[in-house]
Amino acid sequence: MKKVFIILLVVIAFGCAKKQIKTTGEAPAVKEQKSAEEMASKKKEMVDDKLYTTKKEGDIATETERAAAEQAISRDVLFDYDQYDIRSDARPILDSVAAWMNSHRGMSITIEGHCDERGTNEYNLALGEKRAKAAREYLSLLGVSSGRLHIMTYGEEKPVCTQSNEECWQKNRRAHFVLVK
Amino acid sequence: MSKNLRTANKKTGNYNKMPLLSIVCALCSVLCVLFSSPSVSNARVYLDITSPAQRKIPISINHKGTGDAATIEEIVKNDLYFTGIFSDVSPNIPGAEIRIDIGTEASEGLEASVTVTDMVEGGNILQKNYAASGKIVRALSHNIANDIFKIVTGRDGIFRTQIAYIADSAGKKELYMMDWDGYGSRRIVSSRLATSHNWSYDGKYIVYSSEGNKKWTIYLIDLMGAGKETLFQSEGLNLAGNISSGNRLTFSSSKDGSPEIYVMDIKKKNPEKITRSYGIDVSPVFSPDASKIAFVSDRSGAPQIYIMNSDGGGVRRVTFEGNYNTSPAWSPDGSRLAYAGRINGKNQIFVIKSDGTDMRQLTDTGSNEEPAFSPDGLLIAFDSDRDGRRGIYIMRANGEGQLRITPRELTARAPRWSPYKK
Amino acid sequence: MKTSLGLGHEPSLQRLIIASVLLHFILMAFLFIPFKTGEREFKNYYVTLVEPAKMSGGGGAAARKAEEKPAVKKEASANKKIAEDKAIAETKELMALKAEKSQKAAEAVAKEIERLKALKALSKGKEKKRDIEDVRKGIEASAKGVGGASGKGGHKASDSDCPYCTLITDKIWSGWVYPDFNSAGLEVEISIKIDSKGKVVSQKKEKSSGNDLFDQSALKAISKASPLPPPPPSLEMDDIVVRFHL
16 A cells, blocks of 8 residues: 555656746647646546555554545534524535545544524524434435434533524534544 | 180299290390390401502611621622612611611621611511621521511522532533622532533432533532542433432433433432433423423424422423423412523523413513522523623513623523522 | 299289280390390491591691682582481480380480480581592592502401591501412401501401411501591490401
8 A cells, every 4th residue: 555655756756847847839838737636636546446455454653644534524414593403504414424434434423513692502402403313314315324423412521612693503402523542 | 614714824824924925025125125236236347359559568677887887788788689679778767677787797707787677566576696607698698588588578598599600611511609689609510511400309419411521420529628429421411410318319311322311219329211212302390399390392393391209100291382491490389480492593481380370571682591489489590692602691570670690700500409408 | 931022823813914014125135145146237427527637647738728618518518417316216216115114224315315416516517528538538549559559459447437436447457568469359357456546456366367478467457557547535445356368
């Protein structure tokens, strides 16, 4: 695996060097661009491959890998006031989380449910749980087994902002995904 | 023959009739006199008075002696006047029905003498000396206030009771307690996120819920310092309600899917599920006589207050106004429930009779939640964000006298009033 | 032996008559029992307020006010006349019944006649009636002022034709202090006797409310109200029962 990585780096460096040499003329510029694009797409493929191979091992070892994983599940699913049903704007987020989970079958996540400050604390804890469970149900319909989706609720106890306006309140009405170590 | 008999009878009859006849006549005339003459007999006048002219007993409180006496007087005044039962009369102005004199002696610790005089009937109704080895002026003053309250009203005072609450410090939500008037705050247990707490019936324990390692656990903490015991843990959300006089805990758990109400003996730890609904059932509280449980359910589509028997039967809805009613709390006599109802986007404190009638709104400023009655039913504690940071407030049960008792720089919520201090 | 009152084998006419008369006496006697045990309606007694200036503080000011207001309360006087006539008629009935009674009953009747004469004398003095109204109102006003708190006093004397009753009810009410413990329905009855100067010489709890604090508050209200205004001499009553209730 590491060998592949080194080879990749060399290839990339070589590609970049090539760019440096050919600086005159338009045709070469176009060609440069194209090769840069080619390089970028190749790079992406390489990265995907790397992760694919990582998945097989069932663990994220490096910080970069971890960062990438967190990135994949970093977006929160937002909810309407007093509601826990999945909105249409939440679907793309859940879809991508499902995709990531499906390509990393060794991984588990916790879905945290949260609420804004306007309800009362105990009922908000229960509502937060409902939101987390709604997200879990959606993901399980996309093939993610619920054994890998843990549920947790924090109600209004862990807000991401504290202003008393709709913008902040909307941010707090969320299902948040966290990697299980 | 018969004629003779008749005359004979007449004669004898005549002779014997006279005395008897006169006796009867006398008797009758006496009867007539007794029963007939109106002006000589008892003429009663009935007067009707249907409501008191004054609802506050006028009292005057005076002190003499060392500086402690002034402090004691201050604390006793705050205690007694907050109940709304007494009004203050300046010492030199007449009109007080009760006069209280507080005197202190210079000493190592604290020594005070209190005299309570009945200004209407005359005479002392209380004469008592108090001594404390250390300078614990507040506790001593509250004891004095309790004794005065008891002698004048016949009822136990609440001035030594405590309020447990959740304080938010550096992101940690921890369980604290303080005197009923906000002094003497101290932490009960350290936690990352504690909530849903309540006193045991005898005031010796506190039950609460805490999140740790992505799990919600219900704990029992012994205030005498014997430590913490796990009462219930499972997957899902577990929130403690309260402990009844029969030592049973009621709580809400979503271990089987959506949150339902359970009851469990705290020694036997044998939870029994008593609600079965699709929605959310949370915030259960035993009534003071342990026969009923009030709780919150959104089985109708939105959260409302319900009451059921402690075995889960006889569920009936209590609140019908508004579409968000939560946080029920029983009055100590079991006749009323205080709760938080959302109106115009904010939560306000309401009280309602347990049969659902006579609903009254007590607050209208800011967002107010988590009401709790004092053990004599005269006061209600609650939390409010009306002054910026959420803090603990107290008021009379009719909504008067709303006052913040936690410092402004502290974020605090969810007051729970202890039973009488024994 | 045949010493009975003639209720033997063959009762003679004489005996029958005597027996009948006796029975009539007894019957009459029992007819009057209901008047004794129930509430005696206290009505239509005019109260002569002797020297209004003597009464609790406000009397003096009210008397002066009365002089300033010569307006005659015709309605009030008319009502009083009707009531007065009614009183006389009723008393006449009583007199008729009593005519059959013994000497002591006759004495009582004589008293009654005297009192009615006094009432009649009073009714002729229209100015005096005016004074009574004004003085009563003046004292009511000052009594209410002393009471403070809720002006919605709910208190009344047995009926408005007894100004003195209203007077003392007001005074006792103004000193009644009881905190709101959410305790509706409490009721205590206290009977009091007042001497000719208005001083309360005895208080007795006739019927307790079951709540000691409530009972005490009623007794205190009466203590504070003493001395009451002196009762008018023409007012005949043995005791007053004050009923306090929420």
